Every structure is written in structure tokens, then in C-alpha cells.
Amino acid sequence: MTNPEEVYKRALERERLARKEAERLLEQKSRELYDFHESQKRELERLVDERTRELSVARDQAIEASRAKSQFLAKMSHELRTPLNAILGYSEMLEEDAKDAGRARDVDDLRKIQVAGKHLLSLINDVLDLSKIEAGQMALYLEEVDLDALVREVVATVRPIVEKNRNAFDVQLTGELGVARTDVTKVRQTLFNLLSNAAKFTEGGTVSLQASRDRLGLRFSVRDTGIGMTEEQKAQLFQPFRQAEPSTARRYGGTGLGLAISQRFAELLGGAIEVKTAPGAGSTFTLHLPLSEAASEAPAPQRGASGSEAPSHRGLVLIIDDDEAARELLGRILADEGYAVAFARDGQQGIELARSLKPRAITLDVVMPKVDGWSVLSSLKAEPEVSAIPVIVVSVLGERSLAMSVGACDYVTKPVDRADLARVLRTHLE
Amino acid sequence: MARILIVEDNEMNRDMLSRRLVRSGHEVHLAVTAGEGLAACRALKPDLVLMDLSLPDADGRDATRTLKADPATKAIPVVALTAHAMASDRDAALAAGCDAFETKPVDFAALSRTIDELLGGPA
Numbered sequence: 424m425t426n427p428e429e430v431y432k433r434a435l436e437r438e439r440l441a442r443k444e445a446e447r448l449l450e451q452k453s454r455e456l457y458d459f460h461e462s463q464k465r466e467l468e469r470l471v472d473e474r475t476r477e478l479s480v481a482r483d484q485a486i487e488a489s490r491a492k493s494q495f496l497a498k499m500s501h502e503l504r505t506p507l508n509a510i511l512g513y514s515e516m517l518e519e520d521a522k523d524a525g526r527a528r529d530v531d532d533l534r535k536i537q538v539a540g541k542h543l544l545s546l547i548n549d550v551l552d553l554s555k556i557e558a559g560q561m562a563l564y565l566e567e568v569d570l571d572a573l574v575r576e577v578v579a580t581v582r583p584i585v586e587k588n589r590n591a592f593d594v595q596l597t598g599e600l601g602v603a604r605t606d607v608t609k610v611r612q613t614l615f616n617l618l619s620n621a622a623k624f625t626e627g628g629t630v631s632l633q634a635s636r637d638r639l640g641l642r643f644s645v646r647d648t649g650i651g652m653t654e655e656q657k658a659q660l661f662q663p664f665r666q667a668e669p670s671t672a673r674r675y676g677g678t679g680l681g682l683a684i685s686q687r688f689a690e691l692l693g694g695a696i697e698v699k700t701a702p703g704a705g706s707t708f709t710l711h712l713p714l715s716e717a718a719s720e721a722p723a724p725q726r727g728a729s730g731s732e733a734p735s736h737r738g739l740v741l742i743i744d745d746d747e748a749a750r751e752l753l754g755r756i757l758a759d760e761g762y763a764v765a766f767a768r769d770g771q772q773g774i775e776l777a778r779s780l781k782p783r784a785i786t787l788d789v790v791m792p793k794v795d796g797w798s799v800l801s802s803l804k805a806e807p808e809v810s811a812i813p814v815i816v817v818s819v820l821g822e823r824s825l826a827m828s829v830g831a832c833d834y835v836t837k838p839v840d841r842a843d844l845a846r847v848l849r850t851h852l853e
Numbered sequence: 854m855a856r857i858l859i860v861e862d863n864e865m866n867r868d869m870l871s872r873r874l875v876r877s878g879h880e881v882h883l884a885v886t887a888g889e890g891l892a893a894c895r896a897l898k899p900d901l902v903l904m905d906l907s908l909p910d911a912d913g914r915d916a917t918r919t920l921k922a923d924p925a926t927k928a929i930p931v932v933a934l935t936a937h938a939m940a941s942d943r944d945a946a947l948a949a950g951c952d953a954f955e956t957k958p959v960d961f962a963a964l965s966r967t968i969d970e971l972l973g974g975p976a
Contacts, residue, residue: 497937497939500936500937500938501907501936501937502936504936504938504956504957504958505863505866505936505957506865507957507958508866508869508936508957508958508959509863509865509866509869510958511958511959512866512869512870512873512958512959512961513865513869515873515961516869516872516873516876519876540958544958548938551938562941
């Protein structure tokens with residue numbers, strides 16, 4: 424019984440069994456763990472698939488809704504215009520009759536009908552414009568535009584409105600503006616809007632227009648000596664249907680949509696509208712429009728007058744970034760480096776501007792709502808027309824190799840280092 | 854003074870336009886459908902046609918294409934009139950062969966200028 428060998432053997436046997444049991448348990452547990460992991464993975468995949476399907480359905484529905492909305496608006500516009508045609512036409516005829524018969528009071532009333540009808544028409548036009556812009560369906564029609572002729576035309580149209588409020592109209596053109604490739608209707612409408620606004624809010628003062636062209640593009644400044652605005656009023660300026668006060672529409676007329684549309688037009692063209700104002704000190708609205716040198720032709724620089732020739736800029740760079748502060752900073756750096764800049768505030772607009780402006784280079788933010796930088800990049804690289812334009816990815820994410828592999832020519836991390844960006848641009852553009 | 858054919862299905866717009874054109878000294882004929890318009894063109898040989906683009910029986914653009922394809926009527930200038938005011942509508946109308954395009958509500962002074970231009974100087 425006390426054979427030590429026996430004891431030892433039994434102990435060994437026990438240990439062998441215990442180890443076996445432990446191994447079995449371990450295997451069982453790891454199998455359970457594995458199965459659990461697998462089932463979780465399958466569940467996750469199923470969830471991802473489900474969400475993807477839901478998203479794709481939602482996207483299709485959103486596209487369909489947006490299409491239905493613009494169809495509705497186009498139809499509405501048509502349906503509203505047809506009776507307006509009769510209202511305006513008949514009241515004009517009656518006005519002629521009343522004038523011939525010397526019925527001054529009737530002439531007056533009939534004119535009021537026409538003013539109201541025309542106001543309604545401009546509302547219809549503005550609402551249609553704004554909804555097209557918001558649905559991303561406002562197309563650009565780019566053509567060679569004689570800018571000097573355009574400015575003369577706008578000045579002639581707006582002069583009666585300016586003079587109606589006993590204002591002086593001061594037009595200063597610095598040199599010739601020349602020819603540029605742009606959307607003439609949108610530039611005309613924007614200038615007209617800024618000038619007629621200035622005229623409306625100024626009485627017995629001065630409305631001035633300054634237009635110039637330099638290496639960064641076009642610049643139209645509309646200054647008035649009118650009522651000016653407070654900071655709060657200025658902040659609401661570009662919101663649709665916002666005028667400074669509810670009484671403003673009654674007193675000054677207008678739809679309250681003009682500035683919202685003008686600003687969207689400026690953005691569509693890659694530019695911006697800048698406002699300087701203070702209560703009682705008048706306002707200055709400056710429209711900046713970038714020009715791509717390939718697509719435009721400045722008049723030959725005139726020697727003598729200014730003493731020096733403005734050097735032509737080093738090319739147009741399109742900045743695609745949803746963050747306003749980032750756009751501004753990049754814009755300033757690029758302008759200092761001698762580039763003209765155009766801005767896009769989302770991916771979709773970026774792609775459209777790349778097509779229309781054909782910039783020399785593009786800086787592209789990655790994290791943006793809706794269309795992110797990677798999608799923009801792959802769209803750009805898939806289009807023969809724009810695929811050769813160098814794209815520099817600017818991002819807080821450290822994804823240099825990913826960026827390069829999907830077609831970026833270079834990568835700059837945010838916050839952007841001025842010297843770094845300048846070096847990268849020089850490398851790829853010179 | 855010219856002989857003008859208005860092809861327009863909306864009664865008020867037809868009435869209003871025709872009276873204004875008569876006041877301006879034109880001889881005006883009316884058609885309500887594209888079919889009537891084409892027949893009137895062949896029979897009357899008007900100096901100019903004002904063509905509404907949305908007619909009950911056919912698209913005004915197709916009617917214009919038919920006119921422009923017929924040697925007997927192809928020289929007659931056609932002014933498209935429509936309440937569709939998009940730039941793409943204008944392009945489509947001009948592509949169909951219309952010589953000019955005016956949106957509704959009609960700016961009568963602008964329409965008169967267009968008519969004068971197409972007829973070769975003020976009548």
C-alpha cells in the first residue's frame with residue numbers, strides 16, 4: 424500500500440488527468456470564444472449590410488424627393504406666369520386707354536397693378552433661383568464675356584433707380600477689365616442686385632461702383648452713404664427672406680432674396696461677397712470673382728499710368744474645404760504666394776468648380792459632410808477633363824499614403840504650415 | 854405693319870396679345886392648336902409667327918421643326934413664347950429652329966423690338 428512508487432504513479436496520473444481536463448476546458452472556452460466572436464462578426468456584418476441598404480434607400484428617396492421638388496417648382500413657376508401674363512398685359516392695355524382718355528387717376532391705379540404684378544414676378548423668379556441653387560441644380564453657363572460692356576450695361580440699367588432717390592452715381596473703372604470666361608447672367612444679376620440695394624437704402628447721398636482687375640481676379644466694390652447696418656443686421660444679411668426689419672420690405676420694397684441669391688451666385692463662380700458697414704456710415708459690398716488665366720484674357724497691361732505692370736498671377740488654385748476659417752487661411756497663404764484663389768464649400772461644388780474653372784491646382788479637405796474628400800478625389804481623377812489637375816490633400820488625419828494611392832499629388836497636414844504648403848505648390852506647379 | 858399669326862391655346866393670352874398687336878398696327882391671325890397653326894401658316898403665309906411652346910395637341914417646338922422643314926414655310930420667322938423661363942428652355946427652343954424666344958409674362962416693348970428686328974427694321 425505504501426509502495427512509494429505506487430503513490431508517485433498515482434500522483435502523476437492525477438496530474439495528467441487534471442492537465443487534460445484543463446486543456447479540454449481551455450479548448451472548449453476558446454471554441455466558445457471563437458464562436459461568440461464569429462457570431463458577433465456575422466451580426467455586425469448583417470447590421471452593416473442592413474444599414475447600407477437603408478442608407479441607399481434613403482439616398483434614392485432623397486434624390487427622388489429633390490427631383491420631385493424641382494419639377495414641382497418648375498411647374499409652379501409656369502402655372503403662376505401664365506395668369507400673370509394676362510394681368511400685366513391687360514393692365515398695360517387699360518393704362519394706354521386711360522392715358523388716351525386723360526383719366527389720370529385710372530392710369531395711377533393701373534400702374535399700381537403693374538408694379539404689384541412685377542413684384543410678384545420677381546418673387547417667383549427669385550424663389551425659383553434660390554431653390555435651384557439649394558438643390559444643387561443651378562448650372563453655370565460659361566462664355567467669353569466683354570466685362571467693360573457688361574459694366575456699362577448694368578450701370579445704364581441701374582442709373583434711373585439710383586437717381587430716383589436723388590443720389591449721385593459715381594462710377595470708377597480702373598483701366599480696362601477685358602474679357603473673361605464667366606457666367607454673364609449671374610455676374611449681371613449680382614452687380615444689379617448690389618447696386619439697386621445700395622440705391623434703395625440711400626437717399627440724397629452717393630452710390631459708387633469701383634471695378635478693377637488684378638492678378639487675383641475681378642473686384643467690384645459697391646459703396647453707399649446710406650443708413651448702414653448694425654453687426655446683428657449684418658449677420659442676417661445673406662439669409663433668405665431676411666431684411667433688416669419687417670418694416671423694411673414695406674418701406675424699401677424688394678423680396679429679401681436678392682442678397683442671398685447674389686452670394687450663392689458668387690460662390691458658384693468660386694468667389695465671395697464681403698461686407699463692411701456701420702449704422703449711419705453706409706455700406707460697402709465687394710464682389711470678388713477669381714479668374715482662371717487659361718480661360719480669360721486680361722487686356723494688355725498699360726505702361727506708364729501706374730508706373731509698374733501688375734505681374735500676372737501664378738495660376739488659379741481651387742480650395743475645397745467646408746470650414747470657413749480654413750478656407751480663409753488657405754486663401755490668404757495662397758494669395759500671398761501670388762496665386763489667384765477660388766473657393767468651394769463642399770465636395771459637390773468643388774467638383775463643379777474644378778470643371779468650370781480648370782484651376783492649376785486644387786487643395787482638398789478630407790473630412791466634409793455629404794461628399795467627403797476621398798469621393799471628390801476619385802470623381803476628379805475619373806474625369807479626363809480635370810484628372811490632370813494636381814490635387815493636394817489638406818487634412819488633420821495622417822493619411823499620406825492613402826492620399827497618394829488614390830491620386831493626390833501631395834499631402835499637407837492641418838494646421839497648415841505656410842512654408843510647407845508654399846513648397847509643395849512650387850514643387851508641383853513649377 | 855405685318856401679318857402675324859399667333860398660335861396660342863390660352864384664350865386670355867391670345868386675346869390680349871392679338872389686341873395689343875392690332876393696336877400696334879399689325880394684321881393678326883389666330884390659331885389655337887399646333888395643327889391649326891401649321892395649316893394657317895401654309896394658307897396665309899404670315900410674315901411672322903408667335904408660337905406658344907405648350908400647345909394641347911403638340912409641342913410648339915415640334916410644330917416649329919415642321920415649319921422649318923417645309924420649303925414653303927421655312928423662311929417665316931418664329932418667335933417662341935413660353936412661361937417656362939429656364940435657360941435650358943431657351944436653348945431647346947432655339948435648337949428647334951425658333952428665331953427668337955420671349956418668356957411670359959410678355960414684356961410687350963421687348964416683344965415689339967424682337968418683331969421689328971426679325972422683320973428687318975421698324976415696320
